[in-house]
Amino acid sequence: MSYTELHFHLLPGLDDGPATITDSIELARAAADDGTGTITATPHVMDRLVTDTRSLSGRVAELNAALRSAGVPIDVLCGGELAHPMAFRLSDRELDAIAQGPRGHRWLLLEAPLRGLDASFTAAAQELRGRGFGIVIAHPERAAAAIPEQWPLIASEVAAGCGVQINVWSLAGYYGEAARTFAIRAIRSSPVAVVSSDAHGGKRPPSLRLGLRLLQGLGLSRPEWFTETAPRTLLERGLPAPASAIAA
Template identity: 30%
Template sequence: MIDIHCHILPGVDDGAIDMAMAVGMARLAHEDGIRTIVATPHFNSVFLVESGTVRAKVSELQAELDRLNIPLAILPGNELRLERPQFIYEALKEKRFCYLADNPGYVLMEQSWEGYNEETPDVVERLRAQGTTVILPHPERHIFFRQQPELLEELLGIGVWTQVSVDSLIGNNGAEAEAFALSLVDQGQAHTLATDAHNLRRKPNLSLGYKLVEERAGADAAKQIRDRMELIVASSIYK
């Protein structure tokens, strides 16, 4: 399995605090059946983890996993936050963030927790114009998408993919997030699954997500999600 959203890099954001925790998360991920993780530290106004740091930390963690004979591939990425359009445009021009698996076809871009940015469709269209698909992490956790589902429908209509978090599907993020996440699965609008793991408690648990998708939507739906994940990492220069 491939996890496209995981805060496993040590000491850069609110994820793994050190190498020991990162290795512990890697062991849990491998036990769960995950074989590739796209490391996605935050790129926002609080944790501005830039591409150079991401790639250096990925190399450092990969070397440690190889030394310990943990067969897990770590690829670079970021979780961008749409603080404002200009924040994204400037970072895009200066190449300050990593696309998912360094594949310019896909970027993970979240909304602010304070509220929906009404200029999101404009940013999405600008990225689409350069051939980049925006993947929206954990929409089920944002109250504005739950209260105004038409906002999400508009984004889906212009090509945005969703990334539903396993913790939401199994109820760890509250009943409302669980219900919305399950509805996305039922409607075929859960385009990708990820763990959004941050530590040994908020851990890699991707197999639970696929099991639930298969139970609710069937094996074909789960396979379509797996195929999308493969597309994301297929062009990685690190493979």
């Protein structure tokens, strides 16, 4: 079994990820060398970067073709890292273009703001749930490290059914001890948790092999769950539909 990335900036020329298709191919090659077989490409979907999510599937197809030509054994899926204000701007179809999972179990990667969460994040999460999308919160440990008092807000979102995506570099201590502590807490306490590289190339390379080693160091009984099984399961089975969507 190979690793599966659910948070990875791989598409060229769109955000703060690789600048060119050559850079994207080299970043994907580094991921393959790290042991990864599938990457969900998650460009920043926010007002100053990607706003037309329906343009992304064509770019993913182009990149997959380029990877085949270059002999890089990586499958790229179409996703996005949704900034919470966009929850109120995008249509259901535009959101669905970056969602994962089968019909009735679709979910979105919702970015936890690095400056911390506030009521607008909660409102966005409620908006997405109300429209039938499950949510995986991207790097909540970094938001909690910014404002530790907000951890209960993240915990309440997890209680409402959100999954969490933890960054390898948080586990490694790259963002400081607070982020590392919250990362470990989220992994131990969340029913749905995955670990991803949030790679951008440059200073933040693919790192799931390192992530697995760090998880092994925590004494978890099935560390590969977070780098292989859980991300693969989220792609194939999705998240359960929010209760509000079932009732609607």
